[in-house]
Amino acid sequence: MKKFLRKHTLWFVILGTTLTSVISYGFIDEYFEVSKNLDIFSSVYREVNMYYVDPTDPGKLMKKGIDSMLETLDPYTNYIPESDIEDFRFLTTGQYGGIGALIKQKGDNVIISDPYEGYPAQKAGLLAGDLILEIDGKAVNNKKTDDISRLLKGSPKTQVHLLIQREGESAPFEKTITREEIKVKSVPYYGMVSDDIAYIRLNSFTENSGRDVGAALKELKSKHQLKGLVFDLRNNPGGLLNEAVNVSNLFVERGQDIVSTKGRLKDLDRTYKALNEAVDPGIALAVLVNSGSASASEIVSGSLQDLDRAVIVGQRTFGKGLVQTTRPLSYNTQLKITTAKYYVPSGRCIQALDYSHRNEDGSVGKVPDSLLTEFSTRAGRKVFDGGGILPDVSMDATKLSNISVSLLNKNLIFDYATRYRRTHPEIASVNDFVLTDADFNDFANFLSDKDYDYTTRSEKAMEDLKKNSEDEKYYTDIQREYEALKLKLAHNKQADVEKNKNEILQLLEEEIISRYYYQSGRIETALQHDAELKKAMEIIHDQSVYSSILKGSLKADAGKK
Secondary structure (H helix, E strand, O other): OHHHHHHHHHHHHHHHHHHHHHHHHHHHHHHHHHHHHHHHHHHHHHHHHHHOOOOOOHHHHHHHHHHHHHHOOOOOOEEEOHHHHHHHHHHHHOEEEEOOEEEEEEOOEEEEEEEOOOOHHHHOOOOOOOEEEEEOOEEOOOOOHHHHHHHHOOOOOOEEEEEEEOOOOOOOEEEEEEOEEEEOOOOOEEEEOOOOEEEEEOOOEOOOHHHHHHHHHHHHHHHOOOOEEEEEOOOOOOEOHHHHHHHHHOOOOOOOEEEEEEEOOHHHOEEEEOOOOOOOOOOEEEEEEOOOOOOHHHHHHHHHHHOOOOEEEEOOOOOOOEEEEEEEOOOOOEEEEEEEEEEOOOOOEOOOOOOOOEOOOOOEOOOOHHHOOEEEOOOOOEEEOOOOOOOOEEOOOOOOOHHHHHHHHOOHHHHHHHHHHHHOOOOOOOOOOOOOHHHHHHHHHHHOOOOOOOOOHHHHHHHHHHHHHHHOOOHHHHHHHHHHHHHHHOOOHHHHHHHOHHHHHHHHHHHHHHHHHHHHHHHHHHHOOOHHHHHHHHHHHOHHHHHHHHHOOOOOOOOOO
């Protein structure tokens, strides 16, 4: 061995020197490229600011340059200027200083759309539909919601003076509101949906979300004999990784792997385990998801699916499996940068294979089978990567009619609820409130002088046909037939309202109830017509079906994938 080492020492030295040189030169080359391009960028920035024909705004110019650079990477790597730090803090903590109300644009003005129960706006008597005319003595017409939001926010215990115009009242009135620390509830509603099945909705994974879900579950268990739980993660965009682990831990035993992160820097790779005793590791569990369930929602639903701990019901989730880390920069700015990818216990990655091409609703498009990789749950069920979490029970997403979409977009459902609230100081409880035929007729009369027209897909196709035939010089030949067909396809708005009466009544009831019982009332009302909730309850009630799905012996799809 010693002879071998002596004989080949020179070769080892040469090889080691070569490898060191390659690595060193590689490092130097990369460093040189970064340094060179930084110098070029700085030179361009300096020259533009000094010599461009019109004055430039250096801050806006730099932000545009940074944003454009980061857009070439992925949708989640973002530069956060100092002016947006407060909004970023709200996304992670759910807290901000303000009056506690959602606002929205209505024409050239901004109105209160949803005051939070128990917070300053509601306690001061502001109602949904109230128009904001002035803030601290300054007119705010023609300002956007972002501008108004910044004016309403501020340090707790400071005051803001508002001039409000309320529908049905001739004169504006003033309100002086003391700002508070606003903590938006991560669990806006929980309760019983049958004698033995509980329901919890989680809206976001902000600080203490795991604690909030755990508290709701413990309260429900203490008051009822539970056979199962429906856990709603629909339209939950995610949030903090540690809270996703904490929420999963409520249902799985201590020590179980929940999620792993893997990135470019291997020293930063991590596996996150359940650290605490589960609140209930055996309760029958169904998780509701849709295309709006992303990130932390996918960690929870994916880990519970991989561990055969829950039946997942709904639509394929968003497919956002990239980990962001916040890096502090100079002048109180920050960089939110993608540093890793999420992997659930089976080993599959949550991230969509192609995050740049999605459906109109933002969901993952059809992924070819050839690009999918098969994985197995703990019980041996087949699961696949390719983008998001595919439910065990896939259901078609509920789609509103064109007329309902038009009524919502034009704020006519909202405006009618505002008027209803003014003429009805009180209503029955959430479970007892029902709009009558007389109420529906009143709504139809309310619409009589309103603009709520829309273009159907058939009408749009007819417009395209006319344009193309005119371009190709065929229109004259088909004009008579075209006009006859167009007349047959023409929709009748009043007939559409009547045809979709039940759907419109549901939307009206949800909006009206929210004026008296706020967000929790809106949710409770919507659940009465929720097909996915009903399917989840049906599965939990039939233990043979529930067990068969988790064992992989039954695929209980209820709709198209």
